[in-house]
Amino acid sequence: MTPKTKFELKTGPATREAFGRALVELGRENKDIVVCDADLSKSTMTVYFQKEFPERFFSFGIAEADMVATGAGLALAGKIPFVSSFSAFVMNKGFEQLRCCVAYPHVNVKVVGTHSGISIGPDGPSQMSIEEISLACSLAGFVVLSPADEASTKALVRQAAAYKGPVFIRCGRVNAPIIYGSDQAFEIGKAVQVMEGSDVTIVATGLLVAQSMIAAEMLDAEGISARVLDFHTVKPLDRAALKKAAAETGALVVAEEHLVDGGLGVRVAQAVAEMHPCPMEFVGIQNTYAESGQPDELLDKYGLVARDVKAAVHNVLARKR
Template identity: 55%
Template sequence: MKSAVQREKKLGLATRDAYGQVLVELGKADPRIVAVDADLSKSTKSGLFGKAFPDRFFNCGIAEANMVSVAAGLASCGKIPFASSFASFLLCKSFDQLRMSVANPSLNVKIVGSHGGISLGEDGASQQSVEDFALACALPKFTVLSPADEISCRALVRLAAEHVGPVYIRTGRPKAPIIYTGSEHFQLGRANKIAAGEDVTIIANGLLVWEALVASDICRERGISVAVLDLHTLKPIDEAAVIAAAEETGAIVTAEEHLLSGGVASRVAQVVAEHHPVPMASIGIADTYAESGTPTELMEKYGLTAKQIVQAVESVLKRKK
């Protein structure tokens, strides 16, 4: 399914690469910033910080739970630790430490889960994080972020460093299409409206933001006016933006590289149900783990493409009438 006026797809850096670069910049500006990793710094890109500031970088080995405890200790001493590993390892293996050592005392720890979602590809289900947003959002006081491209990643990592309190940031393995120009304003807890429309709103995050934009182009050619909202901050969710979308377009489609339970679909639906009920449809991973394959193969197999978003838009509009 191609748009007659095909949106130009320009690939930028993977968000993990952008994270590694901006972490070095932050380290130059603030000596309180330190980095810890679980022996995956080459993949998470925190190794760039380690090369620049070897005395402020700590490799905790293949021991994610211990790494989170180390980060909590550093934060309690006034440091601003960025703790990085694969998202699936960080959230699943370290949940008790995140809960009791970081969330409970509300320490100033930044958790960065690399290789988020199923788009990391061939590594398979053991390393594909499909439940990380649900787990992170369940932690009290946590801010939860999902940048869509390298530009938003740099902006959100900087905001995370400035924010006092625990933060979870998901970064990805594949190169991400460029969405932003660099002139946009980002604020934690405030979604970015990146396309205007009157008939339906697509609310997405991460790599699905690009797919949402492509879907909006296809819909426009079919006479459907679609707004697109980048929900880069999943928690605290921008209730005002979600309510406005429901009021202005009367229908919502969510799109995410995550299980349908506990992520964008669940959090948006809660706001809509409480404040302004409208027809909704959701694109995401059903109640399953994925398998091994190329990122493109997996995104297509599990329905995380513009094609499925367009189908969801058309379906929800039928219920809107």
């Protein structure tokens, strides 16, 4: 059981930074790890790998389609390529290559999209990826990971490398709240209960895990006991954790920094509808594109903070019989 202790929001490195550091560690351990980047290595943080292993780092220029398919070629020849760019570019411009060169032949390529969501801030909607969970989950056979903090990112990048098959990892630009200690264990496909609770379950991923924990604290003060689950794996979904949550708490809120269309929420709703239907509410981006601004301003304006999670809990509890 996870004790409900006061959750203090301490900020750690961005998940992209954790990815870049983890990649260097992996590179030291396994000479088959190679990295492909499309002129964003100083932003995706693959630059750390490039500095230590220049011969295993391949620059493709601003050409994501070629980069993804060349990654597939490297994998077909026995390498473990990490192919990285902003999520918006690698997933959208590389999608056809992900479909035909990676997913369909089930090739061992790891795709890491950084600068996901609207929390990238001032760059605005052309650089903001708000649909890539949907895109990645629509690739048959892909594992889709969305870590919330440094520790989970480092652990999941390692697991992605050890797993044989295509993986997408969603990382963010901004410094991420620290959720876990370095001793926390992670397993692909297994959600982590970060707060216990019995009245409602909040299923969250990425930056919304911390916001959901803050919301749970606020709800606790109102006498509402909220369970918070970190769904760092969006695909395959941890159906057992969902079934248990639906059965034990009878109401679910899903929170994600992604369009509500096609994201974690609809995947959770599908599983819950099949296993144990119960009232659900969804916190996410509503059928729109964001704008320039500071990350915290944008998360606030587009309804992705603890306040919004808390409101969704109130709504879902009103519908709970």
